[in-house]
Amino acid sequence: MPELPEVETIRRQLEPRVVGAEIVDAGSHWSAKFTPAAGAVGAEIMAVRRRGKYLLFDLSGDEELIVHLGMTGRLAVRERTAEALEHPHLRAWWDLDSGGRLTFHDIRRFGRIHHVERGDHRGIPTLAALGPEPWDPAFTGRHLAAFVKRSDRYVKTLLLSQRPVAGIGNIYADEAFWIARINPATRRLGPQRAERLVEGIRTALDSGIKHGGTTLRDYVDSDGQAGANQHELHCYGRFGEPCDRCGTIMRRRVIDARSTTWCPSCQPR
């Protein structure tokens, strides 16, 4: 499930392969989630950027192609073959004048593609309201604490909303709470705990990027390679196992429909 580190890994791989190329042909699955892909035909790819979990392709003519990988999305540059277009999980493709083909495979179809005037994100609510990048100086403990104070929701739920900060998904949220020694079921954050959580988020995401993303089942990068960060996880999915820090058996509960793991000793209520 691609979160910020996985999307950034893919962005870095795609950038040298597609920037400068013109899109000469394109197609997509019939779903309206993917049909905007074809709107990019005729444009040149000027840059590949990332905001949170969204990949933004700056196109010539002030256009923008936006791809969200959802749960199982994969982007890659491959050879152009007729058979490849028959793949059952292919949701969109763009043929490049360089000879290659940018492909988007997505088993569960949770991904989405948008083609807009550059910067016009009004039709993409989460992107339009996206919080700062985790390393943005604007993302501080004070900022996070103020956000939490305005709501009665679980802090974890707020993080997953992408509004206080961009790019956090379930895996890195659990890791960040563990690193910060904060119970994920809290609804309140004082200044010190908020500061710790900010640092926990950055530490968890830095690890993810450094190790090329986390592969639990589906995720592979644009070279088809699995990430290695799953070997670095201390918390996510480790319920029933001893805590790496104190040996207490990790627990699991569901918070707002998201499976959540924590250490009852290191992360007390």
Place this chain on the structure above:
DNA sequence: GTACGGCCCTGTTAGC
């Protein structure tokens, strides 16, 4: 404006 439930999806796994 905010909260929340339902929905989209399909491969995998557990249970019978």
Place this chain on the structure above:
DNA sequence: TGCTAACAGGGCCGTA
């Protein structure tokens, strides 16, 4: 062995 149900979950949308 084969079938069914549960589960995974990010983001959007409608309703309260």
